[in-house]
Amino acid sequence: MxxxxxxxxxxxxxxxxxxxxxxxxxxxxxxxxxxxxxxxxxxxxxxxxxxxxxxxxxxxxxxxxxxxxxxxxxxxxxxxxxxxxxxxxxxxxxxxxxxxxxxxxxxxxxxxxxxxxxxxxxxxxxxxxxxxxxxxxxxxxxxxxxYDNGDPGRLLGKELAADNSAGNVFLIGADYSGGHETLDGFKETFPKDRIAGELYTPFGKTSDYSPYLAKIRASGAKNVFCFYAGGEAIEFTKQFHQFGLDKSVKLYSAGFLTEGTALDAEGDAALGVMNASRYNWDVDxxxxxxxxxxxxxxxxxxxxxxxxxxxxxxxxxxxxxxxxxxxxxxxxxxxxxxxxxxxxxxxxxxxxDDTNTIKQPFYLVKVDKTAEGLRNVMVKDLGRS
CATH class of the missing domain: 3.40.50.2300 (Response regulator)
Structure with missing residues (x-):
């Protein structure tokens, strides 16, 4: 090691x-x-x-x-x-x-x-x-x-699995442990026959997401669940919008896609993005x-x-x-x-808990335009990890 x-x-x-x-x-x-x-x-x-x-x-x-x-x-x-x-x-x-x-x-x-x-x-x-x-x-x-990397995916997967009208989900993330473990959590609670595809992009080395976005479009999926953070979150979100996928596909993330300066850089391209997050500014x-x-x-x-x-x-x-x-x-x-x-x-x-992992609430939040500008806004409580 x-x-x-x-x-x-x-x-x-x-x-x-x-x-x-x-x-x-x-x-x-x-x-x-x-x-x-x-x-x-x-x-x-x-x-x-x-x-x-x-x-x-x-x-x-x-x-x-x-x-x-x-x-x-x-x-x-x-x-x-x-x-x-x-x-x-x-x-x-x-x-x-x-x-x-x-x-x-x-x-x-x-x-x-x-x-x-x-x-x-x-x-x-x-x-x-x-x-x-x-x-x-x-x-x-x-x-x-x-948190545990699998937590947001497990809770979001359970939420979407209960909604039969939600349609299929395509999974995509950065090709390292964080990406794999996050998407694995989703697969634990979401039906396998409703997963339209799964892709991983080279971590820290991907600047052009169009080949991957083309595969998402071809799959016919109505939803995407992804794991990207930092600079990768910005590029993926902007290109998802530029590719026109946001007009027909709902984009979900494990809580990092539209955080902080990433949302500033993404601007309106991030509108409607949903995140399964352990925190939001409006937690009451x-x-x-x-x-x-x-x-x-x-x-x-x-x-x-x-x-x-x-x-x-x-x-x-x-x-x-x-x-x-x-x-x-x-x-x-x-x-x-x-x-x-x-x-x-x-x-x-x-x-x-007994694995030295924090137990906590998770929240579903959505990027929306408010009087104060673009913000992640609370939609609902997803339950505890």
Whole structure:
């Protein structure tokens, strides 16, 4: 495994001095938090939003979590597993962090699993929903505070399966773990005989989607369920519109197609796009209302699911660290997270299951024109993951 190989090489170079030292703490009045997010590459906009969400929580709480002053260590994940693993290695083995929050992509998460597990560093995933981390790669030190990649597809598939008039669905996504696992979730709950086709496009290398769009048109499908985020989401949505498919085909996504700056770039091409998302700006709870107001005031835009997820991690960590008596060690932080129970976040009620995966509500949202411009607007609650 990539993570294991890099672990060995870096441990040798650094003398392995911090490996497995789960009681390491320099100051009981502080907590050192590593934030690993993409600040460059195809997912740079995602990583920026994630960092904004976490930064806002800290700013609102006097740069403290659980009453401890936060020493923030931000590392660029990039868009390739190699750069992500290098960042994970630095945080886990060299920088002496108490915990790590973030990680955009599934390949980075999977390849870094052994690094964090061997160093016994608690990690709260802030975006990736890598399925393996809830199954064969499950670690006592890693929590998917984001979601499981299969969740949006499973819930949307169930919703569309119940509507016999909805017609057939064509599946398409980026050709890497996130794309495959998202579409696999949909196939778990949607009838096989109503799936009109399934395609995967080279991740980070596709600029012309017309050959794939032509196959969707030829299939006669009335719906498309896709997985694209960041720059790929923009190109796919715009070309879907330019190809004229939006006139006869309803476009559904796993919650990322029209998020944040992607929607800005897509403009009217995104009108009518439906998303199965774990967050939207109009989720009706007190935590979210104050979050949206504060985020708009600071960044002059609505928060995205990426920002909301990291803000919720701030809430989770605040409560976990507050319960710790004495120094914040890897061991007692792990115990505190495991004993959290239900927490009210901006996404709704949050709690970890026995696979260290967050249980949460999901929502069906639609891009519409409002008095404030184009927005993702709540349609209905899809139920809990």
């Amino acid at each position: 990539v993570g294991a190989l890099l672990l060995t090489s870096v441990a040798t170079a650094c003398g392995g001095s911090s490996l497995g030292n789960s009681s390491q703490r320099s100051d009981s009045g502080k907590v050192k938090v590593g934030v690993l997010v993409s600040l460059s590459g195809v997912y740079a906009s995602v990583g920026k939003d994630m960092k904004n969400g976490f930064d806002l929580y800290l700013e609102q709480h006097d740069n403290k979590l659980g009453g401890r002053t936060v020493d923030l260590d931000v590392v660029d994940e990039g868009s390739e597993p190699q750069s992500g693993v290098a960042g994970a290695t630095r945080l886990a083995q060299q920088d002496g962090v108490d915990l790590v929050a973030g990680i955009v992509s599934g390949p980075t998460a999977s390849a870094s699993r052994d690094i964090f597990d061997a160093a016994k560093v608690p990690v709260l995933m802030g975006n990736t929903g890598s399925v393996a981390l809830g199954k064969k790669l499950k670690s006592d030190w890693i929590w998917r505070a984001s 709870n007190p935590e979210n209302k104050q979050f949206v107001a504060a985020y708009q005031a600071k960044f002059n835009r609505l928060p995205t699911v990426y920002a909301a997820n990291m803000y919720d991690i701030g809430i989770l960590l605040d409560q976990a660290i507050k319960s710790i008596d004495g120094a914040v060690t890897h061991d007692n932080l792990r115990k505190a997270i495991n004993e959290l129970g239900g927490v009210n976040g901006v996404r709704g009620k949050l709690e970890f």
